[in-house]
Amino acid sequence: MKKLILLLCFFFTCMNSFSQKLEYETKSNIQYYNAATNKSDSYINERCVLDIYYPKNAKGFATIVWFHGGGLTGGNKEIPEALKDKGFAIIGVNYRLSPKVKAAKAIDDAAAAVAWVFNTISNYGGDTSQIFVSGHSAGGYLGLMIGLDKKYLQKEGIDANKIAGLIPFSGQCITHFEIRKERGIPDTQPTIDEFAPLFYVRADAPSLLLITGDRELEMLGRYEENAYMARMMKLVGHKQTKLYELDGYGHGMTEPGFPLLVNEVNRILKEKQSKK
Template identity: 30%
Template sequence: MNNLPGTQYQDQSEIDVQLDLIYHMWDLPQYNDFWQTESAKALERHQPIEDIRIGARDEERVDVFKSAKPNSPIVVFIHGGWWMMCTRKFFSCVAQGFVERGYTVVISDYALCPKVGIPDITNASRAAVAWAYENAESINGDRERIFVTGHSAGGHQTAMVSITDWHQYGLPADVVKGAAPISGVFDIRPFQYSWIQPKLQLTSAIALQESPLFHIPAHGPPQLVILGEEESVEFHTQSENFVRAWRDAGMEAQYFDAPYGDHQTNMQMLLDPDSELVVMMDEFYRNC
């Protein structure tokens, strides 16, 4: 039997085992309760500037957790949910660790599939970075120190932001100084044959266009690629391939395979300014 085009798999059942997060996270409902509870606390505690519109669609908005000091580094966070679930409000709490380490945090959002396609989501993520650059001073940020991170589908978006030709947007080529995709995917071709395809409605052309692994630029921001030890083989393979491709192009890419946890564990660490992951990301960003 031949493999499905662009994949190492022979049928959907093989792909779904690798991409079905519930299969790898038996306690997903408890995680959902955790995010909702902690994000409500974070909104009350930090009082962000909410619901700033950055795009034509109503969902294309950001919430800004301002640093207490002017000219602070900026982190743009892009949420996950397989491009079809969740909003920025679900993950407000991830701003906490970076805010307490002196960053301004911009949590971005986008319309979801199937209302839009993944290219529209990528455009919204790029718009969030452009907005942070143009409005840095008003949010106590430094436009010369903008960094990007995101989880899962947001990790994919972090990589798509990293390969952007910013000259097309009237911005400096190095507007993003460093990127840290967490549990990301970098080749989305297998998703055409997965349980999520009815929502994503990918064509082969779009899947290739939106796979950052195949669009490595000549120049791009340093990468800190992060995932958890217990994540599926597909997640590990994709992260390793992206790091290798980035390095082969002569650019910096670090790889952190956290010796603990699953698809959600690293995200939980973002709430704690003294966690191993936040300290590592802080040091990485400040050395970019």
């Protein structure tokens, strides 16, 4: 038994040492639309770019696509510090913003960015079967829309079910309030239409982890939207839906959420490995 313990300690020490020796590189402002599209639209050319942070000289790593928040009217791409040095590639995405364009254009951009990842990450050493989609608030909404409504990624030639996991932070599950605002619908009037992730609950969707702040501290009814999403996903037969409520944290709950994101990615990767 002592020999086994010593061997295990040696193994984990080696693994930790390997992880620490990974070197990372960042490449910034990569355009994710094709050259013709960029040339045809100056705002796409300016705004539709992403940054990639990835382990150099590594193969088969997982990738987390991170969409920033900002109500579909503001915000900028970021590589969250809490996700660095974990063995993953992290991709921070910019997308077009309202009112310069209709808010729904951001969904098209999110799909184009994720398609870029599927088509390109292997060039950096990443594994296309290990692509996760996450983001905060408006970013969480975008991830849910392209992960549940398959038409957005289908237009890009990608099956949304190839996403390894959807992990939105405080994402809106009803129709986004900026889209409702464009239509003259108040923030306090819930709407579920073709721009609501809830409209697309389905049993065969990717693994789904919903994370929100405290229901009494969150924005509007954000926890309740996510709770309804979790319930309806389970009722339609989805087997991989979980909901976490972070007691004591409001809408800006990213810092306590990041370890949950990392744990969920590792859980799914371990599950995939065990099935091989």
